[in-house]
Amino acid sequence: MLKLEVVEGSNFIPFTFLQEINKETCLRSSNGSLIPALNIFTFALEFFKTHALQELSDLSGTRMLNEDIRWVITVPAIWRAQAKQFMRQAAYKAGIASEDCPTQLLIALEPEAASVCCRKLRMHQMVPDPRSSPLPLMVPRRATSQPKNLDHALPDIKEDPNTKASESVSLSGFPQTKESDLTKGTRYMVVDCGGGTVDITVHEIQDNRGRLRELYKATGGPYGSVGVDIEFENLLCGIFGTDFIQHFQQKRPAGWDDLMIAFESRKRSACPDKPNSLNVSLPFSFIDLYKKSKGGQVESAVRKYGDPNIRWSSQGMLRxxxxxxxxxxxxxxxxxxxxxxxxxxNPDARGLSYLFLVGGFAESRILQSEIRKEFGHIVRVIIPQGVSLAILEGAVLFGWDPSVVNIRRSRLTYGIGVLNRFDPTKHPEEKKLSKNGVDWCTDVFECFVKINQEVSLGDTVLRSYTPARPGQRSTIINIFCSERPDVRFVTDDGVRRCGTLCLDLTDSQYQPMPNRREIQTRMFFGDTEIKVTALDVATGKFVRAGIDFLSK
Structure with missing residues (x-):
């Protein structure tokens, strides 16, 4: 069994782990062995790949090959570039696509996938609001037609008059006809509540083809359902003592898993409208170890805790x-x-009409009730049936058309460090560098894109670079990022090196010329991943280029 524990870190949770991951990151297993994190993710993806190919082969009656598939891996939108690149590298090692054919694998952002799915919802595919009159969700027994309420959840959606009701796009199947026309200008928020993180995006329907424009950069944090598990663990520590809980986790890991599985079941069934108490079964190994370690009874510890809302039942349950x-x-x-x-x-997110609540944690009735109570008077809260599958089905739709979200917002400010002519009116004296009689300013931040700036698919940042010396076989340029839009120098507070732009200059056909060699790079920030291409101006040939976010 593996524990998600970074070797050089502490107080670790998976969200921060993937935010700061690199190629050398290791996980420590419960027996003390160190295992590269990349290997763990590779094993998991390899298992999914094998299982998916087998299922597809069984269903189709023919052998499906990896080359026949376009793969889509979904990740939280708030993940940084290195976490996305880490997943891509793990997929390559698992045999899903390769560096020679990178377009076979798409990285989809989870709230975007949910957005693509949710904008096609019909009324009978929604979880009804208990505060309003119930929707006719059931088909009459003798009826052979579709469910009664086939109206779109978004009233701005217009049906194609040539499309039959039975052919309409639904969550349970693939679209067989022309995509419904969407009215331009509809704005909505997608709140993706998962186990570890919560991702929030705000979209606007841009045209009648249903293209989406991101109005505000993806936001969120480690607010997933694991936070409830942490609070439950804190409660157990308060009742039975932190030292005992840690001792139980180390000595009886299987018993701890059974306990958390029992709590997970009760957590999912918790409902704000039901007055019944919820019973969490404590495994025998917990009760037995507590008696041996503390010399007392579990019941006594619960009674001593003194909370009238927490009791012990004679059946061995924590009520x-x-x-x-x-x-x-x-x-x-x-x-x-x-x-x-x-x-x-935020001014960029004004005028919202709807809030879509999706993700595994969104199945919680308590979460649904709180969101509706807090924001139901501002926007219409829409919760799909099968809420945890919205991302999966949206990812399939995204795989068909990756251009569906054609305007995004940059999550960070990106740029490089350069030398500029020294200007005493705007440059500090400590940045001054004199070379060959010319005064230069060092560490100047040259911005590629600013945080929350709109970037469209296909938009490029064009820069030209010249190798420092003839015959140079590679060029490496450091890339810096910040959460501030007003960065002046790469040494400013909050600015950090996040990656390197690598240009391979080993073209054997290149012949030295009187002029210095010019490499023209194009960087793309409008996709789910940052991409780069490079051209040797002298030869007119493309240069192998890439951005490495994983090296230290």
Whole structure:
């Protein structure tokens, strides 16, 4: 069994782990062995690839090959570039696509995939709001037609008059006819609540083809359902002592897994409208180890804790009243609501009509109730049936048409460090460098794109670079990033080196010329990943180029 523990870190959670991951990152297993994180992700993706190919082969009656598939891997939108590149490298090692055929693999952002799926919703595919009159979701027994309520969840969607109701796009199948026309200008928010993170994006329908424009950069954080698990663990530490809980986790890892699985079941079934207490079964190994370690009974520890909403039952259950369960959700819920509210107050995200709630954590009735209660008077809250599958089905649609989101917002400010002529009116004296009688300013930040700046698919940042000496076989340029839009120098607070632009200059056909060699690079920031191409101006040939976000 593996523990997600970074060797050089502490107090680790998966979100921060993937934000700072690199090629050398290792995980420590429960037996103390160090295993490269890249290998772990590779094994998992390889298993999924093999299973998917086998299932497709069985269903189609013919052997499906890896080359027959366009693969789509979904990641949180708030992941940084190195985490996305890490997933791509793990996929390559697992045999999903390759560096020679990178377009066979698409990295899709989870809230974008959900957005693509949700904009096609019909009323019968929504979770009804218990505060309103119920929707006719069931088909009458004798009826052979479609469910009654086939109206689009978005009233701005117009049906093609040549499309039959039975041919309409639905969440359960593939589109067989012309895509429905969407009215330009509809704005909505997608809140993707998963196990580890919450991702929030804001989109506007840009044209009648349904193209989407991102209005505000992807936002969120580690506010997923694991936060509820952490609060439950803190509760157990308060009742039985932190030292015992840690001892139990180390000595009885299987028992700890059983305990958390039991809590997961109760967490999913918790409902704000039901007064019944929820029973969490404590495994025998927990009760037995507590008795041996503490010399007392579990029941006594619960009674001593003194919370009337938490009791012990004679059947060996920890009984949590609805108020006790709600307290476990509260810190996570508050962070989610605060983040949503902050985005709604941003001028770029004004005029929203809908809020789509998706992801595995969105199955929680408590979360659904809190979001509707907090924001239902501002926007219409829409929750799809099978809410946890919205990202999966949207990813399939994204794989058919990756250009569906054609305007995004940059998550960070990106640029490089350059030398500029020294200007005493705007450059500090400590940055001054004199060379061959000319004064230069060092560490000047040359911006490629600013945080929250709109970037369209196909938009390029064009720069030209010249090797420092003839015959140079490669050029490496450091790339810096920041969460600030007003960066002046690469040494400013909050600026860090995030990657390197690598240009391979080993073209054997290149002959030295009187003029210095010029390499023209084009960088693309409008896709889900940052990409680069390079051209040797002298030869007219493309130069092998790439951006490495994983090397230290």
């Amino acid at each position: 949590l009243a609805p108020e006790a369960m709600r307290r476990l959700f509260l810190p996570t819920l508050n962070r989610i609501k605060q983040t949503i509210g902050d985005i709604m107050n």
